[in-house]
Every structure is written in C-alpha cells, then in structure tokens.
Amino acid sequence: MESFGARLHRAMAERGPLCVGIDPHPELLARWGLRDDVGGLDRFAGMFVDALGDRVAVVKPQSAFFERFGSQGMAVLESTIRQLRNLGSIVLLDVKRGDIGSTVRAYASAYLDPSSPVYVDAVTASPFLGVGSLAPMFELAAEHGGGVFVLALTSNPEGASVQRARGADGRTVAQTVIDEISQLNAGAEPLGSIGAVIGATVGETGCDLSRVHGPLLAPGLGAQGATAADLRTVFGSALPAVLPAYSREVLGAGPDPEALRAAADRIVAECRAVLEMS
Numbered sequence: 001m002e003s004f005g006a007r008l009h010r011a012m013a014e015r016g017p018l019c020v021g022i023d024p025h026p027e028l029l030a031r032w033g034l035r036d037d038v039g040g041l042d043r044f045a046g047m048f049v050d051a052l053g054d055r056v057a058v059v060k061p062q063s064a065f066f067e068r069f070g071s072q073g074m075a076v077l078e079s080t081i082r083q084l085r086n087l088g089s090i091v092l093l094d095v096k097r098g099d100i101g102s103t104v105r106a107y108a109s110a111y112l113d114p115s116s117p118v119y120v121d122a123v124t125a126s127p128f129l130g131v132g133s134l135a136p137m138f139e140l141a142a143e144h145g146g147g148v149f150v151l152a153l154t155s156n157p158e159g160a161s162v163q164r165a166r167g168a169d170g171r172t173v174a175q176t177v178i179d180e181i182s183q184l185n186a187g188a189e190p191l192g193s194i195g196a197v198i199g200a201t202v203g204e205t206g207c208d209l210s211r212v213h214g215p216l217l218a219p220g221l222g223a224q225g226a227t228a229a230d231l232r233t234v235f236g237s238a239l240p241a242v243l244p245a246y247s248r249e250v251l252g253a254g255p256d257p258e259a260l261r262a263a264a265d266r267i268v269a270e271c272r273a274v275l276e277m278s
C-alpha cells in the first residue's frame, strides 16, 4: 500500500502544490447566490467539486462549516468527501481533533478507518494534550495509508503566546511538536505521512525544520494576508515540503467554474515559482 506521504508527493507533482479549502462562510454563500441553509451548502460543495475536484492536489473541507447544519450538514460532508476522492483529489479534513489517547482512538476510527462514512485521506490534529496522545491516529494512518497534520505554529496571531513559549529544555512548544513529528517520519521516502501546520503569516519561525521530512501545510495565505513570497521567509530551506493552503482567496472567485479554475491555476503558478526557486 502506498503511504500518504508518497501519494501526496505524487499529487503535488502532477496537479501542483496547492491545497484549496472548502469554507462556505455565510458571506461566500451569499456571493455565490446561495441561501445560508443546508441546500445552499450542498450546492456550494457540488459547484466546488465540479470546478476543482479533478484539478487541485488537495482539497481541505473545513468541518465546522458542515457541522453547523447538524446531521444534514454532515451528510453533505460525507457525499462531498466521496465525490472528491472519486475525482482523484486528496481529501484533508480540517477538523483539528485532539483528546486523551483512548478518545483519540475513536476519532481515528471516525476519519482514518476506510470503513467509516467520513473516511478521508488525512486530518488536522491538535497536540495540546501532547503529541503522544495522538498515537492512535498515527497508527491507523500508517495502517491504511493516511496522514495526520499536527498544529505547530498556527496562522492566527493568538497562537504565538502558547506555541512560541519555551519549556524547561529551552525549546519552544512548536519546536517540540516538530521534533516529535520528525521522529515519526524518520526514514520515510520520499515524504513522511505526518505533517506539521505552520502558518504562512508567522514570519521567522525560530524553528529547525530540517528534519521534519513530512509535509508542511501553510494556511494563512490570501485572506489572512500572507503571500506566496512570504513562504520563503517562513520555511527557508524546507520550502520543497510546503503545501500552500488557500480558502477564501480561491472561493471568492466563484461561483463561475472557469473563474474558480483560473484562480487555482494562477495560485499554483505563483506557488511553483516560489517553491521551485528553493
């Protein structure tokens, strides 16, 4: 079975280094001429899938925007995930789960077990209860060719007070997370399956990213103010492992499918220019 890291590496080479988020904010539903209800959500997701499902390497549905419509919203999420996977997109569910290990096991079976209705290629996870508490996710991901992206330095300004704090050994919390991810990816070729989330907005990370050997998901581009050029400052020599993530910047071009595709193509070209200069 091909590992998640290997699949992602291939998808980025074939479709370009881009992750596009499905974040149907009420303002975007209105902009797309849709109602802020489950019918609008369903149309939005369907139009996104038709325009970009066979085009971008990774699609990142933001679970919150589906959860807010309860079980009907979750049904839309399930069907969106299925359609995207059928079109060859890698689906990364942005759900930021984390808990004590025995509960993480249940989250792992919800998202990373192929028999689950919300099975996806990868999820985002929060390490606030300790990176080790996420072990059941790492194990199930390894068993079924899935991936986990662990929050390290998030794109929001509030994150720094926790993530840049230093522990007794002098390392920042972010560096500690990164070091644990590095150990999990040791020896994986061409890319490990455990990624880190590092916002494109954070400036100099102060972290040693040289041994992560896994994908580095970079949100914060576009609507949150970071540009592709900022990736150089944030990631330095780790640029080849960066997966740039955009949501509103692409979605704002909709609902016209041609305009959505043009926005995605433009961003891929911008990101390629930066990543390939490394």
Ligand SMILES: O=c1ccn([C@@H]2O[C@H](COP(=O)(O)O)[C@@H](O)[C@H]2O)c(=O)[nH]1
Pocket: 021, 023, 062, 094, 153, 154, 155, 156, 197, 198, 199, 219, 220, 221, 222, 223, 224, 245, 246, 247, 248, 249
């Ligand atoms: O550090 C993080 C981690 C996750 N996100 C998520 O990414 C998208 C960003 O959307 P934009 O419209 O491109 O701002 C959103 O779903 C966040 O929850 C993040 O922004 N930063």
